[in-house]
Amino acid sequence: MNDSKQTDPSLTSAIQNVPALAVEVHDLHCAYGKTEAVRGLNLRVPGGRCYGLFGRNGAGKSTTIKCLLNLLRPQSGDIKVFGLSPQKDDVAVKSRVGYVPEHVSFHPWMTVARVLRYHSAFRLHWNHDLQSQLTACFDLDPKKRVDAMSKGMRSQLALICAVCHEPDLLLLDEPTSGLDPIIRREFLQTVIGAYMDSAPGQKTVLVSTHLIAEWEGLIDEFTIVEKGRARITMQTDKAREHCRRIHARWPGTVPDLPAELGYREPDETEGAARLLTTKYTPEQEDNLRALGAETVEVEPLTLEEIFVATSAMPNEQEGRREL
Amino acid sequence: MSAVSNIAHRKPHPWWMELALVDFRHAFWPWVVYMTAVMSLWLLPLGPLGAPLDIDAWPWIAATVGLVGPAIVARVFCSDSASSTMATLLTSPRSRSSVWFVRTGSLALMLFLPVLLCAVPLPHPWTSWTHTDQFLMAAAVVTLTALAWCYATVGVLLAILLKRPLLVWTAILISPLIVLLLFVLVDAIIGLDLALKPGDQLKSPVNAEFWFVLVFGAIAYIIAWRLWLRLEVRS
Numbered sequence: 001m002n003d004s005k006q007t008d009p010s011l012t013s014a015i016q017n018v019p020a021l022a023v024e025v026h027d028l029h030c031a032y033g034k035t036e037a038v039r040g041l042n043l044r045v046p047g048g049r050c051y052g053l054f055g056r057n058g059a060g061k062s063t064t065i066k067c068l069l070n071l072l073r074p075q076s077g078d079i080k081v082f083g084l085s086p087q088k089d090d091v092a093v094k095s096r097v098g099y100v101p102e103h104v105s106f107h108p109w110m111t112v113a114r115v116l117r118y119h120s121a122f123r124l125h126w127n128h129d130l131q132s133q134l135t136a137c138f139d140l141d142p143k144k145r146v147d148a149m150s151k152g153m154r155s156q157l158a159l160i161c162a163v164c165h166e167p168d169l170l171l172l173d174e175p176t177s178g179l180d181p182i183i184r185r186e187f188l189q190t191v192i193g194a195y196m197d198s199a200p201g202q203k204t205v206l207v208s209t210h211l212i213a214e215w216e217g218l219i220d221e222f223t224i225v226e227k228g229r230a231r232i233t234m235q236t237d238k239a240r241e242h243c244r245r246i247h248a249r250w251p252g253t254v255p256d257l258p259a260e261l262g263y264r265e266p267d268e269t270e271g272a273a274r275l276l277t278t279k280y281t282p283e284q285e286d287n288l289r290a291l292g293a294e295t296v297e298v299e300p301l302t303l304e305e306i307f308v309a310t311s312a313m314p315n316e317q318e319g320r321r322e323l
Numbered sequence: 324m325s326a327v328s329n330i331a332h333r334k335p336h337p338w339w340m341e342l343a344l345v346d347f348r349h350a351f352w353p354w355v356v357y358m359t360a361v362m363s364l365w366l367l368p369l370g371p372l373g374a375p376l377d378i379d380a381w382p383w384i385a386a387t388v389g390l391v392g393p394a395i396v397a398r399v400f401c402s403d404s405a406s407s408t409m410a411t412l413l414t415s416p417r418s419r420s421s422v423w424f425v426r427t428g429s430l431a432l433m434l435f436l437p438v439l440l441c442a443v444p445l446p447h448p449w450t451s452w453t454h455t456d457q458f459l460m461a462a463a464v465v466t467l468t469a470l471a472w473c474y475a476t477v478g479v480l481l482a483i484l485l486k487r488p489l490l491v492w493t494a495i496l497i498s499p500l501i502v503l504l505l506f507v508l509v510d511a512i513i514g515l516d517l518a519l520k521p522g523d524q525l526k527s528p529v530n531a532e533f534w535f536v537l538v539f540g541a542i543a544y545i546i547a548w549r550l551w552l553r554l555e556v557r558s
Contacts, residue, residue, distance in 0.1 A: 092416075101410055105410075
């Protein structure tokens with residue numbers, strides 16, 4: 001076998017039994033009655049990565065995840081999970097997927113142990129050691145009834161149910177909303193980190209959230225969804241490299257600035273301009289100085305700032321832009 | 324490892340048994356009420372002293388089955404906590420047809436069990452009925468129960484699919500009326516008299532007893548559901 005074949009990502013994935021793309025969505029349309037929640041969404045989630053689906057409330061994130069699980073039937077579009085159709089290969093897809101819904105609910109009369117036993121009955125494989133570890137990690141009493149548990153504890157229990165069958169793809173729909181900061185940190189670093197590290201390159205996480213700051217450091221790639229469409233798709237490293245805020249100051253009034261230098265944030269002070277760009281290059285600083293700027297400062301953006309900045313920027317083109 | 328982590332790993336039953344047991348447990352108290360009502364109606368005519376009471380038990384049983392049966396279905400399918408079961412089922416690697424088969428089977432068993440028990444021959448005043456009469460009565464009860472159950476299930480499923488909780492309440496509250504309508508319809512089509520006594524002329528099933536069952540059943544329904552709802556919200 002020659003070296004070039006071994007470095008081919010698709011072949012590597014095939015060897016590891018993980019397709020290059022864990023999730024592929026093409027031109028997805030899904031509506032609730034007359035309200036169209038998803039309008040032509042395109043999404044490509046590479047296998048073995050932690051992928052963020054960012055967007056404001058009502059952007060269509062949860063609807064997309066439900067379509068991936070075949071809980072909702074889209075009006076049109078093509079969905080593939082590990083190369084399989086969630087509708088046609090329902091059982092095969094779900095056997096490889098774990099899901100934590102936005103609103104967790106269990107039978108109130110069940111104990112923690114009973115909930116776990118109930119969920120494990122439906123799975124072909126269940127890691128009891130992992131169950132014990134996570135139960136201990138979250139300090140959940142197996143004898144405690146669900147109706148005596150807080151919302152955070154129920155979310156933890158839902159997460160245990162979702163990961164103990166060791167799925168290849170973990171779908172998380174706003175998993176940390178309602179959790180306190182300590183539990184959130186535990187949830188993200190301990191559980192998601194451990195899940196990803198359990199089989200490096202083979203476990204994929206797709207998380208839908210608008211609490212982006214918490215996922216900083218875990219997300220490898222993300223798509224910002226707006227009004228049911230993918231507004232922008234970026235790899236986190238490249239996003240940090242290319243998305244910048246540029247502060248420029250002129251001795252007098254700010255001259256007309258060409259659009260390619262970036263989006264001008266509206267709340268400017270006299271003689272100063274703040275530009276947001278998703279295509280940063282050092283030449284932009286030179287160009288600003290050439291336009292008479294006295295000082296030019298560039299600051300990197302966090303994921304949350306990138307999200308806010310991108311949402312604030314006018315939509316140049318409906319559809320998607322990839323970096 | 325802390326004591327908390329030492330969960331006794333009880334091996335789960337097969338998934339279909341777990342599902343049936345959980346559904347049964349979830350509907351346990353309404354089922355107990357239902358079972359008690361149906362069995363009491365069957366046994367009451369014997370009376371504590373062996374003196375038959377002056378009621379026609381079969382129409383009462385039929386009405387009770389029709390009225391309370393959908394409540395059990397609704398309890399299983401539409402309470403807030405049942406969404407957990409739905410989520411578990413719909414996201415589990417089990418085919419939907421097998422899941423619905425198990426749920427249908429376990430619910431049918433819960434609903435028909437008292438009716439089947441009522442079919443056990445007893446030293447009853449109605450043993451003078453012909454087998455045809457008994458068969459027709461049993462068939463009517465089973466059919467009407469099944470229809471009421473289907474109606475409630477369809478209503479609940481529609482409500483879940485369309486995300487319209489109002490439909491659930493509509494299904495629950497209207498189902499007794501549908502049952503009554505079906506009684507009338509069945510009577511009109513095949514002339515089945517549910518209040519039939521040996522030697523009696525055929526008469527309409529829409530008699531005082533039925534109105535009594537309908538009104539009190541509907542009131543009981545509303546009270547029961549309000550209580551359940553309050554309990555669910557509190558939990």
